[in-house]
Amino acid sequence: MDSLLNFFSLSLFRLPAGEDVSFKLLVDEEIEDTETFQLEFVETDKYAIRVCDPKKNSRDAKFWKTVAAGIQANGNSKDQADCQFSVEYNGKHMHVRAPGGKYVSVRDNGHLFLQDSPKDFIFRLLNRPKLVLKCPHGFVGMKEGKAEVACNRSNFDVFTVTYKEGGYTIQDSCGKYWSCDDSSRIVLGEAAGTFFFEFHELSKFAIRAESNGMLIKGEQSGLFTANGSEVSKDTLWEF
Known part of the structure; x- marks a missing residue:
């Protein structure tokens, strides 16, 4: 156990x-x-x-x-x-x-x-049921016109975090869940992916996808993809 x-x-x-x-x-x-x-x-x-x-x-x-x-x-x-x-x-x-x-x-x-x-x-996150995420490129939120998550938004979205068997599911305000598609992009849908949180710095953490074991990485273009192999400024998210 x-x-x-x-x-x-x-x-x-x-x-x-x-x-x-x-x-x-x-x-x-x-x-x-x-x-x-x-x-x-x-x-x-x-x-x-x-x-x-x-x-x-x-x-x-x-x-x-x-x-x-x-x-x-x-x-x-x-x-x-x-x-x-x-x-x-x-x-x-x-x-x-x-x-x-x-x-x-x-x-x-x-x-x-x-x-x-x-x-x-x-470990189980107790006092952060809601998340607002930010990186050097902007806030994390739904990409306009697509069921994808982007990291260069000017306005923030509020996500709900739920503990699940050692990991977490992440849900937007419309009830859609984060998951990885075949290209490792973070998309929104009915099926909930599982993610692991790794806290490294003050008010900053990394998010690892269970599906491929990679860290979510942000790019200036807004691309929000689980393809990061190491902890860096591109894989740390301010909360």
Whole structure:
């Protein structure tokens, strides 16, 4: 069973500061406020993980901190080197790498520990049900007169994001879904394609198509195609 990790919010047991952090293996995928941990951007592909307590001011919340071979929730600042975790992506999976290079994993009893090999987590976007996307060429929206998506629009479209088995479907305001056609262009239709989100920079992320494993790439002409092989300014989308 894959462990469930939510971007911006982690499905974990919240324990008092100074105690080991435990992971809850969810069966029904219900997310409770007392289980959420917030990922805060530090630098490219690196985050601090803050313990969220709805009863306290978020500024007073502690961060994950590596201690020996485990993790404790007693970090005071995201500027501390031992509170900064790297993230890596592999399709629908995210790997969380602790300071020192070891990966975060989960024991059978739910406790987090560090190991040499990556552990697959599935993350679920909780607080972004609507998306407005922008790139250097303009906003992302429906191409006039065609059932295609373009990235050089002067006006933005609002898209609805829905979680689906480790990925996401993206729907426009008319109820049409994104998918890839035979040329890897992103088109709108009744059939929903699945896409994976990869967060790399502050307010910017890449979108990977499940159908061909490629990143969506934008061009000045407005072409919006899943043919990008690496993360770059042409495959990062401001949200």
